[in-house]
Amino acid sequence: MARDLHSDKDWHLSASTGISIINGNEKNYSEIFSAADKSVYVVKNQGRNGFSINETAKQT
DSSP states (O other): EEEEEOOOOOEOOOEEEEEEESSOOOOOOOHHHHHHHHHHHHHHHSSSSSOOOOOOGOOO
């Protein structure tokens, strides 16, 4: 929890992070971003406040 020093209000912050493991065979940034984006939604579907690693690059 964080306190806003200007208004004395409390704020609750959370984060969901998607991680994409790459191996150099990816064709472009969009491919890497798409894999990480899918990982973010895995976390959000599990209740948020966490991380997920997309390891599809390891399988190629």
